[in-house]
Amino acid sequence: xxxxxxxQKLIHQPGTFILPGAYDAMSARLIEEIGFQAIYATGAGxxxxxxxxxxxxxxxxxxVVDIVARMTDVTTIPIVVDADTGFGNAINVIRTVREFERAxxxxxxxxxxxxxxxxxxxxxxxxxxxEEMVGKIKAAVDTRRDExxxxxxxxxxxxxxxxxDALDRANAYVEAGADIIFVEAPTTIEQLxxxxxxxxxxxxxxxxxxxxxxxxISLKEAEEIGFKIMLCANTVLRSAIKGITExxxxxxxxxxxxNIHELICxxxxxxxxxxxxxIKELENxxxxxxxxxxx
Numbered sequence: 318x319x320x321x322x323x324x325q326k327l328i329h330q331p332g333t334f335i336l337p338g339a340y341d342a343m344s345a346r347l348i349e350e351i352g353f354q355a356i357y358a359t360g361a362g363x364x365x366x367x368x369x370x371x372x373x374x375x376x377x378x379x380x381v382v383d384i385v386a387r388m389t390d391v392t393t394i395p396i397v398v399d400a401d402t403g404f405g406n407a408i409n410v411i412r413t414v415r416e417f418e419r420a421x422x423x424x425x426x427x428x429x430x431x432x433x434x435x436x437x438x439x440x441x442x443x444x445x446x447x448e449e450m451v452g453k454i455k456a457a458v459d460t461r462r463d464e465x466x467x468x469x470x471x472x473x474x475x476x477x478x479x480x481x482d483a484l485d486r487a488n489a490y491v492e493a494g495a496d497i498i499f500v501e502a503p504t505t506i507e508q509l510x511x512x513x514x515x516x517x518x519x520x521x522x523x524x525x526x527x528x529x530x531x532x533x534i535s536l537k538e539a540e541e542i543g544f545k546i547m548l549c550a551n552t553v554l555r556s557a558i559k560g561i562t563e564x565x566x567x568x569x570x571x572x573x574x575x576n577i578h579e580l581i582c583x584x585x586x587x588x589x590x591x592x593x594x595x596i597k598e599l600e601n602x603x604x605x606x607x608x609x610x611x612x
Contacts, residue, residue, distance in 0.1 A: 321465035324395035324423035327354055328467065328497065328520045333540035336397060336522075338550035340366040345388035345396070346590060348553065355423070356392060358385045360399035361436050362554040374433025378404040378413055386420040395423030397469065399550075402434050403427045406449075407456040414460040424467035426499065427453060429474065429486065437473055437501040438529035444474050447486050451493045458494035469522070470495035476502055476530075484515050491519050497546070498522070502530045506542075509534075513543030520545035527555065 318326070327334060334354055339345035340362030348356050361372035363384055368375055385398050398417050403410035410427070417425050428434065429450040431443045444450075450470070457468045470490035475483040487498045499522040500512045509532070513521055523544040525533050539547045564580045588594070 319463075319465075320389075320393075320395045320421065320423040321463050321467070324355060324397070324467055325465050327395070328545055333536055333545055333547055335536060335547045335549060337553055338362050338548070339388060339396075340554050341384060342387040342391050343590075344553050344557070346391050349392045349394050350590065353394070355395045355397060356388065357548060357550055358388055358396055358398040358422070359550040359554070360401050362551050363399075365551075365554060372436040372439075374401065374435065376401070378409075378416060382416045382420050385417065385422060389421035396421070397424040397426060397467075398422045400425050400427050402430055402432045402445075403453050403457070405432065407452045410453045410456045411460045414457050414466075418462060418466060422466075424469055424497070425457065426469035426471055426497075427457065428471035428499075428501070437471070437524065438526050438531075440476075442473050442476055444472070444477050447489055450486065451489055454490055454493040454495050467496040468494065469497040469499055471499035471501055471522075473501045475500060475508075480508060480511060484512070487512075487516055491516075496520070499524065499548075504530050504532075506532055506534075509542050509544075517543070522546040522548050524548045524550060526551065 336355055336357045337348045337353055338357040338359035339348055340359055345356050358381070360376065360381065363381055364370055364372045364376050367380065367384060381398070381400070385396065389396055400413055400417065403413050414425060428437070429444045431445055435442050454468060454470055461468070472483050472486045472490065474486050483500050487500055491498060497520045498516055501524060503509050503512060509523065521544050523531065523539050523546070525531060525547060527533065536547055560580055564577050567576050567580070568574070
């Protein structure tokens with residue numbers, strides 16, 4: 318079973334699952350090491366960590382593809398990529414799908430914001446027409462070579478035009494061929510229930526952003542309401558920021574590592590995560606082969 322098939326199995330089996338966000342190969346590997354079933358390549362996290370800027374549509378297709386390819390190279394579980402607006406119109410979407418499919422992703426998420434986009438939990442968003450987004454979804458569906466590659470359609474229309482328009486768009490995106498629906502930034506439990514009850518039969522995502530617009534609920538509550546995927550896109554990034562900041566503050570204030578040890582991984586944990594032993598085994602294997610060749 319390949320990664321696209323694994324992801325299809327995940328979204329069609331009973332139960333809700335957590336989808337943590339990764340922003341580089343290291344964080345992707347950590348998510349798999351902890352035992353999660355899939356990884357979300359977060360656009361906001363990549364912008365924050367790789368560019369040092371807020372999520373306002375500054376990343377390019379090539380930058381994101383390169384980072385995601387590194388993630389797929391060091392992990393074995395499915396990766397869902399945040400492709401923002403598809404990086405342009407329907408013609409751009411064709412290239413976007415081809416690039417990410419070559420990079421080895423299991424699902425591609427696109428949203429109906431105008432370009433340049435903003436984080437889904439920022440104010441001041443705007444959206445393209447429903448008809449234009451339908452065309453982009455159809456382009457993605459027609460372009461994919463693997464029919465198991467999941468297309469995720471996100472609408473940001475709730476904050477712009479209200480619930481009725483968001484649900485109308487969501488239904489149109491399903492008709493266009495989207496495999497999963499993502500209504501971004503509902504603000505109440507009532508809205509969450511309205512979304513799932515209005516879109517029965519299609520897997521749906523709830524995006525939980527600490528400090529964002531959507532109420533933070535548990536995995537059990539998300540399942541009871543009817544969501545398939547509980548997206549925690551930037552928990553990992555924000556944990557890293559907190560840990561790095563605290564370690565640096567102690568180092569600067571005290572000029573010593575004495576009180577940092579509880580905040581950092583051990584030497585052994587680091588080398589284990591980055592597979593030093595496996596590298597040494599490969600070195601020995603090919604050194605032996607080289608000796609045999611010389612003989």
